[in-house]
Amino acid sequence: MFKYIKQEIDGIMARDPAARSRFEVLLCYPGFHAIMVHRVTHRLWMAKWRVLARWISQVARFLTGIEIHPGAVIGERFFIDHGMGVVVGETAEIGNDVTLYQGVTLGGVSPSVDSDSQRDRKRHPTLGDHVIVGSGAQILGPFAVGHGARIGANAVVTREVPCCVTVVGIPGKPVSKVAIEEDFDAYGMAPGEQPDPVAQMVDGLKTQIGGLKSRIDDLERELAAYEKMASPGRVEEVRKAAARTVAKI
Ligand SMILES: CC(C)(COP(=O)(O)OP(=O)(O)OC[C@H]1O[C@@H](n2cnc3c(N)ncnc32)[C@H](O)[C@@H]1OP(=O)(O)O)[C@@H](O)C(=O)NCCC(=O)NCCS
Known part of the structure; x- marks a missing residue:
């Protein structure tokens, strides 16, 4: 049990740059609380304690702002970041290491129910492993992502999404394909796109040093040209002025 909780918390810490300790995740992450409650309500649902399961999930929704139907099947290390406004429908299926951000709906498209058999049919999407939403x-309808x-x-998104594809817009259209990364890319950025702040700082310093070098070269050239033209006393004066300028730089 503790091993399982630790694994869920570690999954969150690996994917949220803002999470600084396990204790913080335990106390402050509504996505973590919602999935913990869902693990219980799903068991109750499968044991046919359906109203109790729904009631508990509604209490969790009141407390976290996240509505996960107890019938939804959810894999390991599921992470809902921020959480508020997330809705996961009854027949949704979610793989391992999936990440959802706030306001996501895994819903159905047709509200009509003509018979009990229709009530039981699959209406919500199935998300594969490592999906980021x-x-x-x-994502609306009974198709696979x-x-x-x-x-x-x-x-x-109202149509099937192939493996590794990035879909944006309304209606969702594919814009690119990426290799599956075991390492999570926060906010779904394509691999290799995250800026390295240290490298950026070093690049900035290099540019500044290059600018200063060329400025000193210019000054030395101007001084040499002046030396040719001016009297020795005046040259010494200018030399000192130039040294003061270089020291300031
Ligand atoms: C979809 C997403 C994963 C794409 O990331 P990416 O692979 O780095 O893609 P790029 O930024 O290179 O964008 C590719 C194209 O899609 C467009 N695009 C990206 N995200 C878009 C979005 N959400 N809606 C519409 N167009 C989008 C870009 O403008 C770009 O178009 P262009 O090629 O015409 O310039 C990312 O933009 C995204 O939406 N991540 C979710 C972030 C999030 O929810 N954060 C919440 C944190 S609290």
Whole structure:
């Protein structure tokens, strides 16, 4: 049990740059609280304690802002970042290491129910492993979103998404394909795109040093030209002035 909780917390810490300790995740992450409650309500649902399961999930929704239907099947290390406004429908299926941001809906498209058999049919999407769904995205219907796919913020997706494809816009359209990365890319950024702040700082310093060098070269050239023209006393004066300028730089 503790091993399982630790694994879920570690999954969150690996994917949220803002999470600094396990204790912080335990106390402050509504996505963590919601999935913990879901593990219980799903068991109750499967044991046919359905109203109790739904009631508990509604209490969790009141406390976390995240609505996960107890019937939804969810894999390991599921992470809902921020959480508020997330809805996961009854027949949704979610693989391992999936990440959702706030305001995501895994919903159905047709509200009509003509018979009990229709009530039991699959109405919600199936997400493969390592899928990332950006904030406010709506994935609506009983189709698959392939392993490693990324859904852009605010996209509306109503058709199957192949493995590793990035889909953005309304209606969702593919924009690129990425290799599945075991290492999580926060906010769904393509691998290799995260800026390295140290490298950026070093590049900035290099540019500044290059600018200063060329400025000193210019000054030395001007001084040499002046030396040729001016009297020795005046040259010494200018030399001192130039030394003062260089020292200031
Ligand atoms: C979809 C996403 C994963 C794509 O990331 P990426 O692979 O780095 O893609 P790029 O930024 O190179 O964008 C590719 C193209 O899609 C467009 N695009 C990216 N995200 C988009 C979005 N959400 N909606 C519409 N267009 C989008 C870009 O403008 C670009 O178009 P262009 O080629 O015409 O210039 C990312 O943009 C995204 O939406 N991540 C979710 C972030 C999020 O929800 N954060 C919440 C944190 S609290």
